[in-house]
Amino acid sequence: INLIIAIDGPAGCGKSTIAKMIAKKLGYTYIDTGAMYRAVALKLKRENVNPDDLKAVLKVMEDTDIQLKTAENGVKVFLDGEDVSDQIRTEEIGKMASQIARYPQVRKVLVKMQRHLGEKAKNAVIEGRDTGTVIFPDADVKIFLTAKPEVRAERRYKELKEKGLDVSYEEILKQVKERDYLDETRKDSPLKPAEDAVIIDTSNKSIEQVFNEVMEVIKR
Numbered sequence: 001i002n003l004i005i006a007i008d009g010p011a012g013c014g015k016s017t018i019a020k021m022i023a024k025k026l027g028y029t030y031i032d033t034g035a036m037y038r039a040v041a042l043k044l045k046r047e048n049v050n051p052d053d054l055k056a057v058l059k060v061m062e063d064t065d066i067q068l069k070t071a072e073n074g075v076k077v078f079l080d081g082e083d084v085s086d087q088i089r090t091e092e093i094g095k096m097a098s099q100i101a102r103y104p105q106v107r108k109v110l111v112k113m114q115r116h117l118g119e120k121a122k123n124a125v126i127e128g129r130d131t132g133t134v135i136f137p138d139a140d141v142k143i144f145l146t147a148k149p150e151v152r153a154e155r156r157y158k159e160l161k162e163k164g165l166d167v168s169y170e171e172i173l174k175q176v177k178e179r180d181y182l183d184e185t186r187k188d189s190p191l192k193p194a195e196d197a198v199i200i201d202t203s204n205k206s207i208e209q210v211f212n213e214v215m216e217v218i219k220r
């Protein structure tokens, strides 16, 4: 049997952390769909392609190979054979990813790949924005994580500070809101919970609390 656990939510709600923990705990394949939008964005940046030029974007995607490989702490992302796992994690690439994610034509290509990955995996935890609504509308478990923008910005701020980066909270809050706007106003698949998703607000909860709540939902 193929069991699919779909975890969706906005930028910074903690879904990657939780999805990785759940996948590890259950021994399921972890599929990070956002990483694929990011990998395309990185390639566009490298090739100096304007993300607003849909035709050029689609052309680049035609000969782009993206692979996700399960690793100790989640997943490694390969772009045309090169490990770009760290390079795709910048704010700039995140923003570009949101820009191209607005095109239905771009989504169509990636959704097909993501569905295929989920079907190939025996059991999978798939994480993103549309995994329970578009990619796997029949997923066995659907979780939608949310958190106030201020809380998500604060988490991101701490994370970057810990990495020794000089960042401003105000700037990060602005970026979080910008990305929310791009994701929520997409025409074909705006970010929203599936009707049968369990919604968990992580604003005032620790990672352990959220993890436990998600595990409870899975056990039901």
Ligand code: C5P
Binding pocket: 011, 033, 034, 035, 037, 038, 094, 097, 098, 099, 101, 127, 128, 129, 130, 131, 179, 182, 183
């Ligand atoms: O989750 P992550 O921050 O890595 O995703 C980067 C961007 O890719 C998101 O802001 C969103 O615009 C887009 N995305 C998407 N659908 C997904 C996953 C990510 O549109 N399933």
